[in-house]
Amino acid sequence: MTTEAHTKSSFGTAAYGGAGWVPRQMSHAQELGKLWASYRIDSEWRTLRAVIVHSPGPELDDDLDLEKSLMLEPLDGGKAREEHAAMCEAYRSAGIDVHHVRPEGRATPNQMFCADLFVMTPQGAIIARPAGQVRAGEERMMARRLADLGVPILKTLTGTATFEGADLMWLDEHTAMIGRGHRTNQEAIDQITTVLAEIGCETIPVDMPFGTMHFMGMLRTLDRNLAVCWPRRTPLATVRALQDRGYNVIFPPYEDDSASYRAMNFVTLGPRKILMVAGLAKYQDFLEEHQIECVPVVTDELSKAAGSVGCLTGVLARDVAP
Numbered sequence: 001m002t003t004e005a006h007t008k009s010s011f012g013t014a015a016y017g018g019a020g021w022v023p024r025q026m027s028h029a030q031e032l033g034k035l036w037a038s039y040r041i042d043s044e045w046r047t048l049r050a051v052i053v054h055s056p057g058p059e060l061d062d063d064l065d066l067e068k069s070l071m072l073e074p075l076d077g078g079k080a081r082e083e084h085a086a087m088c089e090a091y092r093s094a095g096i097d098v099h100h101v102r103p104e105g106r107a108t109p110n111q112m113f114c115a116d117l118f119v120m121t122p123q124g125a126i127i128a129r130p131a132g133q134v135r136a137g138e139e140r141m142m143a144r145r146l147a148d149l150g151v152p153i154l155k156t157l158t159g160t161a162t163f164e165g166a167d168l169m170w171l172d173e174h175t176a177m178i179g180r181g182h183r184t185n186q187e188a189i190d191q192i193t194t195v196l197a198e199i200g201c202e203t204i205p206v207d208m209p210f211g212t213m214h215f216m217g218m219l220r221t222l223d224r225n226l227a228v229c230w231p232r233r234t235p236l237a238t239v240r241a242l243q244d245r246g247y248n249v250i251f252p253p254y255e256d257d258s259a260s261y262r263a264m265n266f267v268t269l270g271p272r273k274i275l276m277v278a279g280l281a282k283y284q285d286f287l288e289e290h291q292i293e294c295v296p297v298v299t300d301e302l303s304k305a306a307g308s309v310g311c312l313t314g315v316l317a318r319d320v321a322p
C-alpha cells in the first residue's frame with residue numbers, strides 16, 4: 001500500500017537541502033562545553049580541574065612475572081591500593097574532580113598508569129597505543145570511559161604506530177613536544193603531527209636516549225615560565241625550545257636514577273603547586289627554594305610497578321589560556 005508521504009516528492013524539503021534546512025552553527029572548538037564536555041588542556045601548568053585514574057583491584061594480587069608485566073619489584077596489592085586511594089584523596093582535597101576508568105572484566109596490572117593511555121589537547125583526546133604487548137588494549141578501556149565522559153576523541157592511532165601519553169608535553173598553547181624512543185615511534189609522531197596540525201598546533205619531535213621510558217621523566221612544567229629538566233638526559237632541543245619560549249629551565253640535584261625518576265614524576269596542580277612523591281627531601285627543598293608548593297603523597301609500593309604520581313594520573317582538564 002502506498003501512502004501519501006511516499007508519493008510526494010522530497011525535492012525541496014529540508015532533508016534534501018530545501019529552504020528549511022538549518023546548517024550546523026558552530027565549529028567543533030565552539031561546541032566544547034556545549035555538545036561535548038569542556039575537558040581540554042593547552043599547557044602543563046594551568047590550574048588542574050579533572051583527572052582520570054584507575055584504582056588498582058585484584059590484578060595486583062596475582063603472582064606477577066616482573067619482567068613480563070614491566071614491573072621492578074614484587075608489590076603488595078593491599079598497600080598499593082591504599083596509596084592509590086590516598087593519592088585520589090589528595091586530588092579531591094585540592095578541589096580536583098577524580099574520574100575512574102572502571103575497566104570491564106579483570107584489569108591488566110598496568111591499567112593504573114593512565115597517563116600513558118591518552119593525551120589531552122586543546123580540542124579533545126588522542127588515544128594512545130601502548131608499545132608493549134602486555135599493555136595492548138588498556139587504551140580501549142580508557143577510550144570507552146572518555147567517550148562516556150563526553151570527551152571528543154580526535155584520533156585513535158592506526159597501523160603499527162605506538163604512542164604513550166606520557167611522551168607528549170605542551171610547551172605553549174600551540175606547540176606540543178613528543179619524545180621519540182622506547183614507547184613512541186615515528187609512525188605515531190606522523191599521525192599525531194597531522195591531527196594536531198588540523199587544530200592549529202605544531203608538533204616538535206625529539207629523540208630520547210636508550211634506557212629511558214617516557215619524555216615525562218625529562219620535562220615537567222611548574223608555571224608559565226618555569227620548567228624542570230633532568231640534568232644530562234633532557235634533549236638539547238627541549239631545553240632550547242623552552243628557553244626560546246621564555247622559560248627558566250631548572251635542574252634538580254642528581255641523586256640516583258630511582259630517586260631522580262620519582263622526583264620528576266609529579267603532577268602540577270596549578271602554577272607553582274605540585275603533587276609529588278613523598279620522601280624526597282632533597283628535591284622538595286630544591287623545589288621549595290623556587291617557591292613551589294609541594295603536596296607529598298606516599299607511593300613507595302606503587303613505585304615498584306615502575307611508575308608513580310605522574311604516570312598514574314590521566315590529566316583530563318586544566319584551565320586554558322584566556
Ligand SMILES: NC(=[NH2+])NCCC[C@H](N)C(=O)O
Binds near residue numbers: 069311
Ligand atoms: N608514564 C609512566 N612513566 N608510566 C609508567 C609505566 C610503568 C609500566 N610498568 C610500564 O612499563 O609501562
